């Protein structure tokens with residue numbers, strides 16, 4: 195990929211231009227029986243600001259492990275993890291994390307959940323609530339500010355979680371299957387809303403999903419991880435579908451169908467290998 199630097203030179207971007215830069219990352223875990231298990235091996239993943247990159251792979255291929263390394267929640271056993279030119283050590287303060295299960299506090303109202311990050315950072319309660327209300331308006335929840343999480347639908351909870359993640363204005367969003375628990379229709383609406391917010395920002399996104407459709411529809415780049423143990427990147431695909439994208443329509447687009455066919459051809463091999471490996475390990479069919 196070409197990069198035109200501030201000095202007008204063409205070449206590779208300098209390291210500090212990457213929001214996330216994983217170089218040769220390997221992660222080994224010690225299993226309960228004391229063995230060493232290599233989850234991912236020699237992973238290179240570079241994400242520039244403003245890029246939307248999805249990571250797809252079979253179950254157990256190390257998608258969450260990679261996200262956790264980028265978040266600073268896990269240190270690589272070998273290789274380096276950098277964010278904007280700095281070594282990630284401890285929690286990556288430039289990033290916000292959104293999980294499959296949202297992290298809403300059940301005893302706090304929607305507005306208090308959303309404003310919490312700001313009050314913890316020392317912002318006055320009044321200012322934090324005003325900013326939270328701005329965000330709730332952006333995600334269509336202004337009239338639900340005083341509800342408690344259990345009084346919300348699944349989609350509303352996700353909108354609250356998005357407001358919670360964005361209110362601190364992180365440079366990087368790390369999203370681990372954030373919409374996988376939603377029904378198909380709500381999920382597509384949430385994907386559209388996420389893209390609308392993201393397009394207005396310069397945030398880098400790393401989005402983990404099992405769903406290749408979702409990855410292609412949302413992303414600038416789809417990275418495929420191979421079967422474990424020792425998963426590696428087995429494919430990187432540039433998604434050149436024009437933006438803005440309407441995710442309610444895009445799956446019928448011919449270019450989408452072609453990309454899906456090509457990427458699924460590669461992913462399918464790894465999914466099959468995963469099942470074969472687990473059948474051997476489990477002594478199954």
Ligand SMILES: Nc1ncnc2c1ncn2[C@@H]1O[C@H](COP(=O)(O)OP(=O)(O)OP(=O)(O)O)[C@@H](O)[C@H]1O
Nearest residue numbers: 223224225231233252253254255256257258259260
């Ligand atoms: N703390 C740990 N100790 C031992 N093994 C671990 C640990 N965390 C993850 N693993 C193993 O590392 C591998 C990769 O796990 P990871 O959760 O990153 O995969 P994944 O691709 O996100 O999986 P899934 O798609 O099922 O969510 C798995 O085999 C998992 O069992």
